[in-house]
Amino acid sequence: MIISLDLQSESPLYIQLRNKIIEGIASKQLLPGEALPSVRTMAADLGVNMHTINKAYQLLKQDGFIHIHRQKGVVINPDSMPELNKEYLKNLTESLQPLISEAICRGMKVEEFLKISKELYHQLLTGGDQK
Amino acid sequence: MIISLDLQSESPLYIQLRNKIIEGIASKQLLPGEALPSVRTMAADLGVNMHTINKAYQLLKQDGFIHIHRQKGVVINPDSMPELNKEYLKNLTESLQPLISEAICRGMKVEEFLKISKELYHQLLTGGDQK
DNA sequence: TTATCTGTTATATTGATTGTATAACAGATA
DNA sequence: TATCTGTTATACAATCAATATAACAGATAA
Numbered sequence: 001m002i003i004s005l006d007l008q009s010e011s012p013l014y015i016q017l018r019n020k021i022i023e024g025i026a027s028k029q030l031l032p033g034e035a036l037p038s039v040r041t042m043a044a045d046l047g048v049n050m051h052t053i054n055k056a057y058q059l060l061k062q063d064g065f066i067h068i069h070r071q072k073g074v075v076i077n078p079d080s081m082p083e084l085n086k087e088y089l090k091n092l093t094e095s096l097q098p099l100i101s102e103a104i105c106r107g108m109k110v111e112e113f114l115k116i117s118k119e120l121y122h123q124l125l126t127g128g129d130q131k
Numbered sequence: 132m133i134i135s136l137d138l139q140s141e142s143p144l145y146i147q148l149r150n151k152i153i154e155g156i157a158s159k160q161l162l163p164g165e166a167l168p169s170v171r172t173m174a175a176d177l178g179v180n181m182h183t184i185n186k187a188y189q190l191l192k193q194d195g196f197i198h199i200h201r202q203k204g205v206v207i208n209p210d211s212m213p214e215l216n217k218e219y220l221k222n223l224t225e226s227l228q229p230l231i232s233e234a235i236c237r238g239m240k241v242e243e244f245l246k247i248s249k250e251l252y253h254q255l256l257t258g259g260d261q262k
Numbered sequence: 263t264t265a266t267c268t269g270t271t272a273t274a275t276t277g278a279t280t281g282t283a284t285a286a287c288a289g290a291t292a
Numbered sequence: 293t294a295t296c297t298g299t300t301a302t303a304c305a306a307t308c309a310a311t312a313t314a315a316c317a318g319a320t321a322a
Contacts, residue, residue: 012280019229026235038297049282054298065236071290071297084237092230093251098150099226100252104157105196106215110252114245120224121231121241143309169268180311185269202268202319 001029005046013048017056022065025076027127033078036066132160136177144179148187153196156207158258164209167197 003020005013024030036042039057043050057074060066064082068074082088103113134151136144155161167173170188174181188205191197195213199205213219234244 014280019232022229022236023232026232039299040297051283052281055280057298068298070288070299073297081236081238084239088233088237089247092234093247095230096248096251097255098153099223100248101150101154101157101255102219103223104252104255105153105212106219107212108215110249113252114249116220116224117227117231117248118241118245120227121235121244124228124232124235145309170270171268182312183310186309188269199269201270201317204268 003046005048013052014055014059017046017053018059021056021060023124023127025065025081026124029127030076032076034076036074036076038073134177136179144183145186145190148177148184149190152187152191154255154258156196156212157255160258161207163207165207167205167207169204 001024003017003024005016005020007013009016021030021036030036036057037045039050039053042053046053057066057068061068064080065077066074067077100113132155134148134155136147138144140147152161152167161167167188168176170181170184173184177184188197188199192199195211196208197205198208231244
């Protein structure tokens with residue numbers, strides 16, 4: 001899976017990386033049990049510092065998306081994915097709230113918002129069908 | 132309209148304020164032409180610095196949500212709201228992408244995601260019907 | 263006229279976040 | 293033994309978030 005970071009983006013590099021990997025899992029470009037590059041390799045590939053990669057990996061580990069073995073390396077969680085628990089749902093709602101509020105202000109109808117979300121959902125599921 | 136900020140939140144105060152005002156417009160708690168407190172008054176009300184308020188107002192002005200007259204003060208844009216233009220739609224998509232990706236990973240079906248969005252949309256429209 | 267209100271601008275300071283740069287460590291493996 | 297893992301510790305620079313004062317121009321109300 002090819003990953004690139006946007007150095008011009010306002011969102012931090014380690015957040016971008018976290019999201020790209022989650023996106024990879026969602027689209028099955030990254031499969032359960034699949035190995036990820038070591039922090040040093042990934043850092044070299046992306047042209048950023050090792051600690052930036054480590055920060056992203058720690059976030060993913062904390063939520064249960066990946067497993068980290070001190071010697072074996074990093075793999076996509078082979079057994080399960082994090083749950084749809086209350087904390088996550090609260091977080092999701094709080095993230096959606098400002099997006100939907102602004103959409104309403106700009107005159108977007110609920111059907112239009114749902115259409116965009118639905119299309120995005122299916123698009124992410126297949127991920128453009130790249131390897 | 133009552134506004135409160137969360138000092139513990141990871142999102143900046145001026146972003147929180149921006150979002151609260153947009154939420155107020157969406158729910159019609161803030162109406163076109165309605166005046167907002169001056170930067171100093173709002174700062175005193177919320178217990179934060181004047182410049183924090185000013186930063187939020189500048190963002191809102193830049194997008195066209197409010198008008199600022201150097202002497203008259205700040206009012207909700209009486210004539211129109213910002214459009215559903217390409218730039219905004221691109222921005223919306225980029226914001227939704229990581230949320231939907233994570234939802235997919237956690238096993239949320241598209242129907243469930245759309246249901247949450249739809250309910251949130253209508254909930255924000257009425258805003259709990261407070262003044 | 264004077265005092266007070268508006269947004270605006272400038273400057274300085276503090277603290278946290280982001281990202282980089284090195285270095286070292288323990289354990290497994292080739 | 294050399295090399296690879298993740299981990300940890302420091303240090304540093306740049307940026308961001310937020311505060312603290314202060315001053316200004318213009319409008320308005322006393």
